[in-house]
Amino acid sequence: MDLLSYIIVGIFSLYGLVLLYITYLTKKKGEKGAFLNNLINSLVLLISISINLVIINLFHITNINLIIYPFDILILGFILLFLPFFYLLIHREKKRISLRCPDTRKNDLLPPKELPLKYEIYRKLTHLIVLGIIFFYFTLGFLVQNLFNYLFKLLPDFFSDLFFSIYNNIPDKMIFTQYLVVCLVGISLIGFFTAELIRILKPELYPLKAVNRILREKERHMRFGPHISMGVGCFSIIIIYGVIQPIGPLIICTSMTMAIFGDMTANLFGRTFGHKKIRNTNKTYAGLIAGIVVAFFSGIIVLLLLNGLSINLNLLSIFLLPSIGALLIGLLDFLDLEIDDNLTYNFIISTVLFFISFIII
Numbered sequence: 001m002d003l004l005s006y007i008i009v010g011i012f013s014l015y016g017l018v019l020l021y022i023t024y025l026t027k028k029k030g031e032k033g034a035f036l037n038n039l040i041n042s043l044v045l046l047i048s049i050s051i052n053l054v055i056i057n058l059f060h061i062t063n064i065n066l067i068i069y070p071f072d073i074l075i076l077g078f079i080l081l082f083l084p085f086f087y088l089l090i091h092r093e094k095k096r097i098s099l100r101c102p103d104t105r106k107n108d109l110l111p112p113k114e115l116p117l118k119y120e121i122y123r124k125l126t127h128l129i130v131l132g133i134i135f136f137y138f139t140l141g142f143l144v145q146n147l148f149n150y151l152f153k154l155l156p157d158f159f160s161d162l163f164f165s166i167y168n169n170i171p172d173k174m175i176f177t178q179y180l181v182v183c184l185v186g187i188s189l190i191g192f193f194t195a196e197l198i199r200i201l202k203p204e205l206y207p208l209k210a211v212n213r214i215l216r217e218k219e220r221h222m223r224f225g226p227h228i229s230m231g232v233g234c235f236s237i238i239i240i241y242g243v244i245q246p247i248g249p250l251i252i253c254t255s256m257t258m259a260i261f262g263d264m265t266a267n268l269f270g271r272t273f274g275h276k277k278i279r280n281t282n283k284t285y286a287g288l289i290a291g292i293v294v295a296f297f298s299g300i301i302v303l304l305l306l307n308g309l310s311i312n313l314n315l316l317s318i319f320l321l322p323s324i325g326a327l328l329i330g331l332l333d334f335l336d337l338e339i340d341d342n343l344t345y346n347f348i349i350s351t352v353l354f355f356i357s358f359i360i361i
Helices: 003-028 032-058 071-098 102-109 117-138 140-153 157-167 175-201 209-214 226-241 247-273 285-306 315-335 341-360
Strands: none
Touching: 003 032, 003 071, 003 175, 032 226, 032 341, 071 175, 117 140, 117 175, 117 209, 117 226, 117 247, 117 285, 140 157, 140 175, 175 226, 175 247, 226 247, 226 341, 247 285, 247 315, 247 341, 285 315, 315 341
């Protein structure tokens, strides 16, 4: 790893430590549920970065680094542009607050006590953005690579030769798309982290108060929002398993698709048609079963679509992997852990399927 890569690793680690600090504050304030959720999110982020460094630098299992040229420059460029821009938004919000009365300012910070169905739908639809990872891994990523090939031909020989030597003279054709996905998800995560720190530590200065409308009651205060759990879950599995190609990206895309559609179906179907509650939760058995079924078929569809693109799958793996993943989704949904399922679904399912895939594929 070069200097820029270590700087980026340091930035993500710094965000992870700040998340741990917020976790400490939730412990002091006695928010037990928020403490557990925040702690797991923080530890998963820091541990996944550490595992990536160990896989690459100590055991040399793969030659794929966490990030590399030109994506390291793009990430640092985003940070240098985004942070001043976000500061301007905060400063503008501070000016607006000074013109409001205290009661209005307080009401702006409070989402509705019970999340309306339309906001629940908005909340779940945002998860579909994650499906873009699949397209960048297996289709759009190669188009981006061709675009980069054209652009770097216009640059001085030093930059073009460096780019071509890294990405065009290697046997693994998905190394470029791995770095591209890490770059895109990493940039998103930095934006999410920065906004979330302000929302929790300085809620009156949070410039995106409209986003609070899709937060549930338990996410109002110091608990990390679902976008943080989703971002950490996706980023962690990408930097741990994505470097083991070609099986890693295949498992990642399959797991995320099953998690997204299984979670969406369980929540919306159960809320609309379910009647029998699971213990003392708001979840229903109808939603649980619907989520398992949809997760299973979505996993099969993804494997059928990706079969042959990076690895040839046998019939057993096409049915067995979605079966195990769907059952895990059902189990996690039934247990209703305090940890946000946007993290547990992605991380646990990807981990289990990744190691099982070495046996059956």
